[in-house]
Amino acid sequence: MPARPRLTARTMSAVAAATGVAAAGVALQRRHLHTLAKDPDYTRLSKPLDGDPLAVVSADGTELHAEAFGPARAHTVLLAHGWTERLTFWGPLIERLIDRGQRVVAYDLRGHGSSGPAVDSDYSLDRFAEDVAAVLNAAVPQGERATVVGHSLGAMSIVAWAGAHDVAVHADAAALVNTGLGDLVAGSLLFGELARWMNHPRLSRAVLGFGAPLVPFSSPVSQALIRYAAFGPSATDGDVAFYERMLIDCPADVRAACGVALSDLDLWSAVAGLTVPTLVVAGDRDRLTPPEHGRRIAEALPHPAGLIVLEQTGHMSPLERPGELAEALDELIDGAASTADAAAAQP
Secondary structure (H helix, E strand, C coil), X not given: CCCCXXXXXXXXXXXXXXXXXXXXXXXXXXXXXXXXXXXXXXXXXXXXXXXXXXXXXXXXXXXXXXXEECCCCCCEEEEECCCCCCHHHHHHXXXXXHHCCCEEEEXXXXXXXXCCCCHHHCCCHHHHHHHHHHHHHHXXXXXXXXXXXXXXXXXXXXXXXXXXXXXXXXXXXXXXXXXXXXXXXXXXXXXXXXXXXXXXHHHHHHHHCCCCCCCCCCCHHHHHHHHHHHCCCCCCHHHHHHHHXXXXXXXXXXXXXXXXXXXXXXXXXXXXXXXXXEEEEEECCCCCCCHHHHHHHHHHCCCEEEEEEECCXXXXXXXXXXXXXXXXXXXXXXXXXXXXXXXXXCC
């Protein structure tokens, strides 16, 4: 029989050290999860929204999940969330809009949340634009118009939709929140001075289209990275953990395919189609789509309704500043209604 390898004192010490590190890691993870479970913000944000489900089928056959909230006969606000999010992302804003008497319809982007994966794995902006059209057709009563609001990729979807549709037939106003219309890597503050070197198409595709599975559990390290990349300094641990769960749950292939679509994004010609009053909202600490993106969009709009730069706010304004965002939308909706009433009163 071959002799068994002898365990030296050095090897045994290394094994013991590795075991101790692993045990400490498990204990740290348990403490972290226990803390999250007791976090009041995380608990509040994680509660089911209990909207009325709406089944929507997009032009290419992709099945979309939408939910309606608030009074059925009220004015409709359509909410389109961002990349790696889901409709529950809008929970704090939905609550405030309902309190203001609005009917809210939110939907999961294709491949996200409870929506089905894209037919033919097509996550191009043209398909996201068709999804906006499909939800509006399914959710807004014929002859009425909605206020369309998008966050990040959701806002890009609205702009892409505007480039191919008569917006004023379906919408009375729009809001673009924490978004950009091109140069997402070069215009990001996330990578510092490296950003301008990473704007090569292949590098942009590699960065945004990174498709490796994420670690399937929360940790202090992952939360610190997400906080740095996506949130402002006043975001709570519950805010960060709530989004982190969405990011983890987003299928890796969907995350990567959307990232590839964003890597060569150029919607500057489509923005001319947003012919309704359009509000732009940015966060002054947004590293992903810094305020300069918002300023460029506001300057390019045919019917700008203002630019709001929220202080101490990162990329996640609907989570970080739902009250301020709801107030701004309320003013936008009231302004659009007054304009419509004045136009109707003219002979």
